[in-house]
Amino acid sequence: MDVHSELRTVPKVAAVVILSVTYARLVSSRFRPGLPRLILVLPVVLLFPFLPMLFTSIHFRTNSGFFISWLCLFKLLLLCFGRGPLDPSFSLISFISLASLPVKLPTKTDPKDQSSFHALSPKYLISTAIKAALFAGLISLYRFKNQLHPNLLLIMICFHIYLSLEVMLATAAIMAGAILGMELEPHFNKPYFSSSLRDFWGHRWNLMVSAILRPSVYVPVRSCMGRGAAVIATFIVSGVMHELMFYYITLLPPNGEGLMFFILHGICTAVEGWWAQHEKWWRPPKILAMVGTIVFVTGTSFWLFYPAMFRGGAQEKGFMELEAMVGLFTGTW
Template sequence: MAGAAAFMDGELGTLVKASAAVWAAMAYARMAAADIRPGSGRLLALLPVVVLFYGIPFAFSSTTFRGSSAFFLCWLGTFKLLLLAAGRGPLADPSLPLLHFACSAALPVKLRQPPPKSKLKQDPPSAPAAAYKILVSGAVIPLIIYGYQFKDSMSHWQLLAMYAAHIYFSLELLLAAVRILIHGALGMEMEPQVDRPYLASSLRDFWGRRWNLMVPAILRPSVYNPVRACFGDAAGVMVSFLVSGLMHEVIFYYIMWRPPSGDVTGFFVLHGVCTAAEAWWGRQAGWWRPPRALAVPLTLAFVGGTGFWLFFPAMINGGLDELVMQECQGLLVLMEQAGRRLAGAGAK
């Protein structure tokens, strides 16, 4: 218990230092963007921040913090800075306050002003909805972690399904926590990040409008639009998926300290080709299209089947499941220790 507590204390201390470094870097990036016109000069000025972003994940020891910081900073944050260098993207608004600028750069969010009061009467507030997701995910994830103890008696498909559920609820938990942080710190709302992916009726619907929406939101202006303008829609789609696959490989490297196998990139390239083919088919007048009642299960079967074939095995072969299980068990020990302390304090 003492070892787990010391480990977590060290990680939290590193998180505080990393957050301070990111905050200072964002202040510098904001000043550089204000003083230097878009172009190569601004890009050169922002490169030290990009280098910092790629270095921060190395400071953490846990897979959770390494993976999250790699996703937030190395991928999304870096792409936002590259867009800023060109005078585009969510950071290019000169009226954006520094706090909003830093949060938008370092977190997987797309900020929006809170809706008017008349709209609030129609739509439920996001903070309670996010709190509900935290409660649900916080209840399900420990059950999944407990189930890992019986992995040796599970079939291959059962284990992969458990990994898929773990990723889904972990992402829900992470984004809901960020939503509450943004709502409390800035008084602003986040754009929806996940929109019921289990209702996707096509690959374009799944990847572009329902799953991890901050990724297509940043790939669209940085990769898809420029490539499409030069080579057409199909090329834009396939290059976007290729870049997504490569960035997933980078994140996996930070998490597992192993060179990429290429399977994850293959997964996204396959989906890019199929998404482009799907769009081409949809443009053909008079060609058969499956009804929604059939399209939804077909889409989910394809995403799940190819994920079980290429995506999740890359995690298992790299030993990610064992690393996550060890860290989660350590977290459960800390939670048990905290519960005993609270019970002891209540008894007194």
């Protein structure tokens, strides 16, 4: 991987995103929500999934894909129907930031409200620094990957995914907070304390995805087909988008394993919600529920999620890229 070449591609992709989002704001300011607005914004929607392919590395491709092809694209689709976080009345800077970064406009909230928090608070900065240090330490251990047991290596990769998302999203939010004074959208909430699948997916894991799927899939499906169908439909859409993320990683056509992972979790979450409606039915002790949830998520991840993500030697390519990035910052590459 040519790190310098990838870094030169970043401002080019950013410029295309800024111009595209600016165009979407212009269109939405002149056309009411509905089909005309959707038709005019559609070229941007069709363009965004291809932008990450301008990068040659797995990490740049996947990270840009998450921001551009998923979060930003879904926000623009919601805008077409007059829903979601974007509004053409926002200033251009605010509109671009809200569309492309994990932030939202500052609001006056109760200090006990955990739905948002400022990215420049000392507590958050310290927490991010600790996670960045743990991530750096984890990367340094990969030099011994050939001596590690395969299962231990997979466990390390689990923490790698969690910490890398935390650090990546926090960095983007801190930059937006420093420059624009915006609030951070929460992204994780101690997922290791999840006591159910509904708790894990809806309240603790990758909350930005939950926040964007809720108005775009869950709410409209629930209004016409009910809660169970809405849950399953939401997981199916999440599965399709994860297949796209896996394509950015492997550059191989999807084999359906990632989609099956989310369909399985969608069905189990819907059944769990149905069971919860019966107040007198048995409930496991909280500690048992927490252990069972983590075991189920981890076990199904090893079975379906990780094999789909690491096809075609993606794991080794990812290790090589990490070594190249570490070498760039240490001056050994």
